[in-house]
Amino acid sequence: DVKVTQSSRYLVKRTGEKVFLECVQDMDHENMFWYRQDPGLGLRLIYFSYDVKMKEKGDIPEGYSVSREKKERFSLILESASTNQTSMYLCASSIRDRAEQYFGPGTRLTVT
Amino acid sequence: AQKVTQAQTEISVVEKEDVTLDCVYETRDTTYYLFWYKQPPSGELVFLIRRNSFDEQNEISGRYSWNFQKSTSSFNFTITASQVVDSAVYFCALSEDPASGGSYIPTFGRGTSLIVHP
Numbered sequence: 597d598v599k600v601t602q603s604s605r606y607l608v609k610r611t612g613e614k615v616f617l618e619c620v621q622d623m624d625h626e627n628m629f630w631y632r633q634d635p636g637l638g639l640r641l642i643y644f645s646y647d648v649k650m651k652e653k654g655d656i657p658e659g660y661s662v663s664r665e666k667k668e669r670f671s672l673i674l675e676s677a678s679t680n681q682t683s684m685y686l687c688a689s690s691i692r693d694r695a696e697q698y699f700g701p702g703t704r705l706t707v708t
Numbered sequence: 709a710q711k712v713t714q715a716q717t718e719i720s721v722v723e724k725e726d727v728t729l730d731c732v733y734e735t736r737d738t739t740y741y742l743f744w745y746k747q748p749p750s751g752e753l754v755f756l757i758r759r760n761s762f763d764e765q766n767e768i769s770g771r772y773s774w775n776f777q778k779s780t781s782s783f784n785f786t787i788t789a790s791q792v793v794d795s796a797v798y799f800c801a802l803s804e805d806p807a808s809g810g811s812y813i814p815t816f817g818r819g820t821s822l823i824v825h826p
Contacts, residue, residue, distance in 0.1 A: 605751075627812060638818035639799070654813075684751065695741055695803035695812045696758050702751035 599623070600700035602687050608706045615674040617703050619687030626692040628670035630654075630662065633684040633702075645670055646692070677707045710735045712802050714817035721790055722825050729785040729820045731800030737761075739805040742776065742783040743814060747797040759783065760805075790824045797821045 603618035619628065629644040631654075641654030643662040651662050659681060663671045670689075674681055684704050688697040711734040721727045733742065744756040757767065759776050767774045771788045787794050800817040804810025 629813075636818070639816045641813065644813065686751075686753065688753075690812060693806040693812065695806055695814050696743055696755050697753075697814065698755060699745075699753040704751070 600687055600689055600698055602685075602700040602703050604703050605701060606704050606706075608708065609674075609677050610708055611678060613674075613677050613707075615677050615705065615707075617672040617674075617685055617687075617705070619670045619672070619689075619700055620668050621670075621687075621689040621698070621700075622668065623689065623691075623698070624667065625689035625698075626667070627690045628664065629688040629690075629697065630660075630670065630672045631686045631688065632656070633686055639686065642672065677705075679707050681705065682707045710737075710740075710802050710804070710815040712800050712815050712817035714798075714800055714820045716820045717818075718821040718823065720823045720825065723791060724789050726786060726788050727790050727822065727824075729787075729798050729800075729822065731783045731785065731817060733781050733783065733800070733802045735781075735802060735804075737804050737810065739808055739810070741803045741805065741814075743801040743803070744774065744783075744785050745799040745801065747799065747819070749796070753799065756785075787822075790822075792824050792826050795822060795824045 600621045630642040631639045645664045661673045687700040690697045713732045745753045775784045797819045799819045801814040803814040806812035
């Protein structure tokens with residue numbers, strides 16, 4: 597079974613803090629994704645990566661950055677957290693030429 | 709541009725009722741894929757099914773069945789004899805064909821919240 601893990605299920609940070617969300621997959625998938633999920637807005641793609649050290653902006657990259665130094669790990673960084681970044685963050689991975697994604701359990705981030 | 713519409717925001721049923729979740733999509737591609745995911749209260753989206761645009765056969769897996777109709781651009785999901793454990797948000801998604809050079813990033817609908825009461 598594909599396993600995607602995220603470093604925290606719940607996280608509370610203060611405005612202005614730098615926040616790291618980590619995602620690790622164990623199935624040697626080439627593609628990795630970060631989404632945020634908000635009520636009424638569905639899933640919105642923040643960034644994705646199709647290879648080590650490669651990254652592409654999604655639909656809402658502002659205020660976020662990412663890092664992919666190893667194939668299995670994809671990090672989402674909030675350089676200076678703001679209250680409007682309070683959300684559920686979901687990491688996903690997929691095989692290179694397949695679109696079905698496998699998701700982690702999510703991190704519910706609260707910024708106060 | 710691709711689009712997925714799940715018009716039902718929330719559905720509430722009583723256990724053992726059958727329920728159908730609607731999904732309507734728009735795409736200009738001739739080859740594409742459709743998906744359903746389940747997100748239980750725990751939060752993790754679980755991949756349920758993938759269908760390609762050339763395969764219009766209905767699929768059944770236990771109490772779950774999927775009805776793909778190209779003529780109406782719909783890919784509906786039916787749960788027979790619903791159970792409380794079926795309570796979740798269900799997402800329909802659409803993608804191009806990555807093997808043909810299309811994007812491997814799916815377009816998700818906004819989800820339908822299914823509540824099954826005991």
